[in-house]
Amino acid sequence: MFTSGGIPGILPGMVASPHTRVPARHKPARRRCLSCGTTANMARRRYCSTECRQRLLAALNRRSGLLIALNIRYATFYFSDYMVVMDVLPHGEDTIYSFMLPRTPARQPVGDFCALSEALGKAWWAEQDRTKKRYRASQHVLTLATPADADTHGVIPYESAVPSVKGAAMMSLKFDRKDGNCNPATLKRRIKTAYREQVKRHHPDLGGSPAAFRKIQEAYETLINWARNPTFVRRSGFPDKWFYDGYAQRWIQPKPSLRSAGRR
DSSP states (O other): OOEETTEETBOTTOOOOTTOOOOOOSOOSSOOOTTTOOOTTOTTOSSSOHHHHHHHHHHHHHTTHHHHHTTEEEEEEEEOSSEEEEEEEETTOOOOEEEEEEOOTTOOHHHHHHHHHHHHHHHHHHHHHHHSOHHHHHHHHHHTSEEOSSOGGGTSOEEEEEEOSOHHHHHHTTOOGGGGSSOHHHHHHHHHHHHHHHHHHHOGGGTOOHHHHHHHHHHHHHHHHHHHSOOEEEEEEOSSSEEEETTTTEEEOOOGGGTTOOBO
């Protein structure tokens, strides 16, 4: 196992800052962009811009070849002001391997991730050229990481079932998606209760807008029709980390809505 600056899992030639620390897992005091970490003008947004989110997601997916070569089942990527971290769980193992790299001043996490990925890729190819064996190259790269103290739940994703009905209908009735996970009889009753609440506020006879009332009526009909045979879409991931699914061989952006979801 290689160590640098007293910190395990940092690649050779990468010097750790004396202030380096592993990013905190708790919710930050100020809302940060989940792609670049900025706190400027974030308000209630998850990302500072669509371009910022797409830039990191594209960089992660362009470099998924290494994870395929390492036979990775699940992986996560996250960062703090001091460090970027990629945790990986290979198929058939129950040990998480952590690769860490100190942040470079004035460089965004996407740049630090690219540097980490390129260093690991070079290490893999150097060992493959030396031994002419791909599995030996993969074993060598894993020795550059450190087995994490956390259990495998650190990379096994949260999973939730989300109603397949359009979100606009739920928004019009102020119907919480979590209320959709119940038996059909209870589901219909909750939809009707939500509908009555909105009618009291927006009915034209009570001073409401006719246009808003039409949307409420359409939303009610949509949800009631769906409740007769409710279907769901399964979503997996983490609320605060980028997640790699080795079965689909792609990265998935953080899903804050999974914060209270259970595991499979």
